Amino acid sequence: MRNVGIIGIGYTPVFVSKRKDVSIVEMISEAVDAGLKNTGLAPEDIDAYVFGNMATFEGVNMPHLWATEHMHARGKPIMRFATGGTIGMAAFHGAYYHVASGMADIAMAVTYEKHSEGDAQVGLMGIITPELMAMLSAGIDVTGQSGMGAIGGGSAGGISFQASSYLHRSGAGIEHIDAIAAMERRNAAKNPYAHLKDPEATAEKIAQTPMVSWPIRFGHICPTTDGATVCILASEEKAAKIADKVAWVLGVANCASDATTANLIDSQITDPAEQLPAIMASKKACERAGIEDPKKEIDYVEIYNGFAHQTLMYLEKVGMCEVGEAHKLLEAGELEMNGRCPVNASGGVVSTNSIGTSALNRVTECALQIMGQAGEHQVEKEVHKAMAHGWGGLMQYCTITILGDKPKKL
Amino acid sequence: MEEIKDTFLHPVVPLDFQNNYRVGAYLQRYLDGFKEKKILGAKCSQCGRVVVPPRKYCGACNLVMEEFTELPQEGTLENFTVGHVNLEKGQWKRADAPYVIGMVRLDGAANAMLARLNVSPADARAGMKVKAVWKDQVEGEHADLDCFEPA
Numbered sequence: 056m057r058n059v060g061i062i063g064i065g066y067t068p069v070f071v072s073k074r075k076d077v078s079i080v081e082m083i084s085e086a087v088d089a090g091l092k093n094t095g096l097a098p099e100d101i102d103a104y105v106f107g108n109m110a111t112f113e114g115v116n117m118p119h120l121w122a123t124e125h126m127h128a129r130g131k132p133i134m135r136f137a138t139g140g141t142i143g144m145a146a147f148h149g150a151y152y153h154v155a156s157g158m159a160d161i162a163m164a165v166t167y168e169k170h171s172e173g174d175a176q177v178g179l180m181g182i183i184t185p186e187l188m189a190m191l192s193a194g195i196d197v198t199g200q201s202g203m204g205a206i207g208g209g210s211a212g213g214i215s216f217q218a219s220s221y222l223h224r225s226g227a228g229i230e231h232i233d234a235i236a237a238m239e240r241r242n243a244a245k246n247p248y249a250h251l252k253d254p255e256a257t258a259e260k261i262a263q264t265p266m267v268s269w270p271i272r273f274g275h276i277c278p279t280t281d282g283a284t285v286c287i288l289a290s291e292e293k294a295a296k297i298a299d300k301v302a303w304v305l306g307v308a309n310c311a312s313d314a315t316t317a318n319l320i321d322s323q324i325t326d327p328a329e330q331l332p333a334i335m336a337s338k339k340a341c342e343r344a345g346i347e348d349p350k351k352e353i354d355y356v357e358i359y360n361g362f363a364h365q366t367l368m369y370l371e372k373v374g375m376c377e378v379g380e381a382h383k384l385l386e387a388g389e390l391e392m393n394g395r396c397p398v399n400a401s402g403g404v405v406s407t408n409s410i411g412t413s414a415l416n417r418v419t420e421c422a423l424q425i426m427g428q429a430g431e432h433q434v435e436k437e438v439h440k441a442m443a444h445g446w447g448g449l450m451q452y453c454t455i456t457i458l459g460d461k462p463k464k465l
Numbered sequence: 466m467e468e469i470k471d472t473f474l475h476p477v478v479p480l481d482f483q484n485n486y487r488v489g490a491y492l493q494r495y496l497d498g499f500k501e502k503k504i505l506g507a508k509c510s511q512c513g514r515v516v517v518p519p520r521k522y523c524g525a526c527n528l529v530m531e532e533f534t535e536l537p538q539e540g541t542l543e544n545f546t547v548g549h550v551n552l553e554k555g556q557w558k559r560a561d562a563p564y565v566i567g568m569v570r571l572d573g574a575a576n577a578m579l580a581r582l583n584v585s586p587a588d589a590r591a592g593m594k595v596k597a598v599w600k601d602q603v604e605g606e607h608a609d610l611d612c613f614e615p616a
Binding site: 074075076077078079080081084097098099113114115123124125127129171172173174177 | 482484485486487488489490491492520521522523524525527
């Protein structure tokens, strides 16, 4: 394995509800060309492409082949990942493996979602079949009112079990979910590539939004976004020649447990907020990155939070604080951009969710913080090491990427 | 042997939806041309090839195509197939009569278009010259270009 660094990032000019002016592949090309422009690379410099998107959301099953010319990939190796919410980071890991193994010197991860052209809820119904079967085995009548109530809100309904369990175990209250959602919408207002922005957001305002499935309110839920993101990775040798600033990949890991909201492990129902995969993936990625205590060594975190409670819950799972401590850090202001443990300065997934891009944006946002290029949402403290977290697939698949400002000693 | 029962899970999707694929900027220019019964292609500034319908990139040159150009309405039938069935609600239905679908390369175009041919299967020949036939009323939709017929 050799060192790999992020040398360039490309976003679509905006992340919004409906891109009416472009087709799916035209939108993808905007991010691809932005990535090339930002790095000064020509299309022929890219050796391999790894594509990520969830086919069921738009009903387009082979978007990477449709987009081949639009990403200048004709005649080059392409593969596609479709792992649910984690897609973006799975595609990033795929590109990383290409370069780390020596199969490519420069690889591009290309991700998108154009939610306005399909229906995310319909897409989710096609994804959660294992979830439904697991609910059956948990004794829930998924064909009747109670089961449909749980999944009637789509993933919001499903996730309410996780959120209520998190509150119960941590001692946090719904007011903390309101407060973290408000913080992230305020952060989003400083990010030109965020979707839901509210510089005036407060916990009180979020608390006034309608209840969907307790304790999840409308204000805790991500939007559906149209957008695309690319990330360009290069070997240490190439990176030194091409880029002034590089965010180095120090460690990656991913991990799954059995399907279901109920977090079945070895066919036993456990705590839906236990999220063993997050704990295990973080441990593995830290081990690979040579990090003993993320609390002390990681300066910045991007958490995949389709639902606002997840920022707090996953900070505990990935080891950035003790169990039951995240909401206290929030109360103390430590999670803010000028805090000791800044998280989701980008606004997180709860502010912007073009699903294919969402887990990749966690990585690219960590990279921007390390490179010092996050602009108005650059955090106050110096970022030497950062952790990006991805969640989704069903309820129990997590990815972790750890980046640093220096390459790893091999 | 125990009897195998047909017990299924039928989750109800309480949603009524359809996908809405935007045609994008390039196909929109093409369809706008239909309102004047014009067929537009995109021309690559490097290799000079014209593709129809227009698309954003020339794959061979990896370049954005910025020039739109009108193509003649005549071309060559390059190859064809003869359809004997239609698909209706996912089921095959015998067509009233066999019909010709072919690949038509407009004069000056680098690629062929797929089109219905108003010619009997017995008379269809690869290499024959054909011309576009428009509907009387054009709306800026794909269906405006009704078919091709022998020139």
